[in-house]
Each structure stands twice: as C-alpha cells, then as structure tokens.
Amino acid sequence: MQLKQSSILIIDDDQDVLTALRLLLKPFVSEIVVEKHPSQLVSILSSRHFDLVILDMNFNGLINTGNEGIFWLKKIKDITPSADVILITAYGDINLAIRSLKEGASDFIVKPWQNQKVIDSVKELIQNKKSKGKVAKVAIDNFKIVGESEEINSVFHKIHKVAPTDANILILGENGTGKDLAAKAIHENSNRKHKPFVKVDVGALTSSLFESELFGYKKGAFTDAREDRKGRFEAANGGTLFLDEIGNISLSQQARLLTVLQNRHITPLGSNEEIPVDIRLICATNLEISELSDESKFRKDLIYRINTVDIIMPPLRERPTDITLLAKHFLDVYSEKYAKGPFKLDSSFISQLKNHLFPGNVRELQFVIERAVIMAEGTLLTAKDLSFSSLENKVEKLKSEDTRLDTVEKNTILKVIDKNKGNISKSAKELGITRAALYRRLEKYDL
Incomplete structure (x- = not known):
C-alpha cells in the first residue's frame, strides 16, 4: 500500500493536537479525517475504511476510567480487527501505553512528541501492510533471531516497541524457542545496552543458594x-x-x-545494610501463563509485578516457513566452525526437515544441522544426512517392554521429561528427586 494513497483518522478532544497532527501528516497521505468526540468512532468506522487510526488516551467524557484510550481501542478493534492504532499519551502514562500494546495497539507516541518520530511511525505501519518482514530483517541483523514468518515478525515488532522502555517483561515459550535470545535483544536495544546484562537460571538454585546468589553475602555470613x-x-x-x-x-x-522488586533494594546475607538497585527485569518460563497463575504454585501479585508486557516465543512447528531459513543460517555457522563445505541442500533434505515436528524447537534444529555438517561425506546434503533425537522413539518403545524395576524407572523418567518438554528442574521436582539425582539416572540409563 502506497503512503500517498492512504487515509488516517485522528481522534482527540484537543483541537490544537488535531490541527498539529493534520498539518504534520498532510503532505504524506491522501486524506486525514479529524474528530473531537470519541463517541462518533463507531459510526465513522462502520461507514468507511481507514488505513490508520491515531487515538488520544484521555478524554474529558462520560467514561471516567482513567484509561479511556484502552476502552476506545477495544471498540476500534471490535469494528476493524486489522486496523493499526497509534495511541497518544502523556509521559506519566507510559505503563498504560505499554498495556495498550497487549490490547492490540500498534504503537504509541508520547507528548510532547518529536515530529520525525511520528512521521516514521506512521510510514512504518502503513508501508508494512504491503511489505511484511521489514522489522524482521532488522531484527535478524541486530538480535540474531532468524525468521521471516508472521509469527516471528510479531515477536520482532513487540521487541522493537518495548525495548526502549523500562517495562518488566515476561517471555513465555517452550524450551528451545529462543527466550534467552529475545531477552538479549531487548537489552541490546534498550537505553541500558551499555550496562551489564546478567542472566540467572533461578530454577536451578536451591533454597540455600537462592538468596546468596541473588542478593550476595558478607564475609562470615555462613x-x-x-x-x-x-x-x-x-x-x-x-x-x-x-x-x-x-x-x-x-x-x-x-x-x-x-519484596525486593517492590522496595528496589537488597540486603546481603550477614548484613543489615540496604543497598538500592536499579535494574530492568526480564523473566522467562516454559510454563503457560494459565499454569503460572495457579495461586497454589505461583503468587498472582508477583505475576503482575514481572509481567508488564509478555512476549510469547512461538514453537517451531507453528512457524514452518522459517525452517529452511534457519537451516541455512546454522549451515553457515557450522560450515565455518568445522571448516567444511560449502554445502548445498538437496530437496529431500529440506522435505525431511519440514516433515519433522521438532519437539526441541530451534535448538533441536540447530543440533540436527550441526550433526549433519560433522558427519557429511560430501558437499550435497540429502535426507540420509539427517538424524533426529530418539527420545520420542524410546518412550514409545519402553511402553511395550517388560515391567522390571529398572525398566519401569527408565520409562517413568522418559515420560516425565517428555511431558515437561526437556525441563530437567521441573522433571526432577515432579519425580521427587534432586536435579543431581536425575542426572545420575540419565547417565545410568544412557538417556
């Protein structure tokens, strides 16, 4: 869709804002319609189509909820679900604006705005209706997350919008989908990119290590x-x-x-001194949000604290159009690492990849390509050069085997690990043993 052929609807009860935006954007689009009363939204949108809607977040109307913009945003999305909406907000309402992204807004601009940023945002949204994948290409270069599918494009767009803010982010997704890469991408595109990025696998910390690892300790504390x-x-x-x-x-x-997130200070073990901390928090889990919100397992007040915005990393089976692109990316990586190739991919190789469900997601595909490069005899990779994890086959095979104690234990371990999508911490907890004990059993049974 060409910018000059597009139309924009602007809704704001401040006439000065309407005039300023109309004059700013008029040279770039064919038509701009302005409206002071949001109550007219339904009739306007029901009668004609707009390529973009720019909506104020606060009106002096009958709906005194403090977040009128969210109310009218939902109305717009009900009438025209595919509409792009940019919200106008004051600096003090940044958290509300970020929430609007979760409700379907495409972007927000903060008053007083910078004219060029408004123009760039409008151009990007309208032009992307025709040229999908623009954000994805930028993301590939900067974030090392590879993909051009609509599913991963949505992730790139969200990262692009939330990274410059200090909002707490919760990244959801199965093991191997790239949650850690998304976290690094957010940091590298934030105002904190020149400061530390510290990762902690809190699921692997025992109760005794949790406080000392996160909050530190003084000499002699234990x-x-x-x-x-x-x-x-x-x-x-x-x-x-x-x-x-x-x-x-x-x-x-x-x-x-x-307590630490609320007070924004820590107290090291063995000390009474409170140390203020200024951090941007990103969390990740392979649990679904519905599982996470089980009050008997996870506190809802903590969910609200860590989940200003959530980003869901799609499993590879939901973005099959990215498989070939990812395979070629990893092929380049491992060809250079092992000084082999250059390789060509036979159609049977690609077909075999696309027919596999990849329960281990992108990480599994990465290891599959690495194995293929290592074991390849020639430079043309075919289906016979592919080998996949035998974990699922082992589970099926053990179901029909005898009931000896060691076989039952082996069967149970495999089923629990498969159920938890390879999460060792969660599997050990469900089995009622420590991670170390589970690792010993995996070694014992050569799993």
Missing part, C-alpha cells in the same frame, strides 16, 4: 563465606537482570523476590 560477594541484583545494577525458569521457584523464594 561457613564458606570467606569474603564479601555481590549478588546478581547488585551486579546488574544500572542494566538488565534476566531471571530464567522463573516458573520453577518456590513460594518462599517468590515472596522474597517480590
């Missing part, structure tokens, strides 16, 4: 505390703290974490 040590919160001060596997921490750990 038997092996031979010197002062900063915790991860303090190490990330000024930057980004990424808490991976947040869904696996206990209720007591959740309570301690919530």
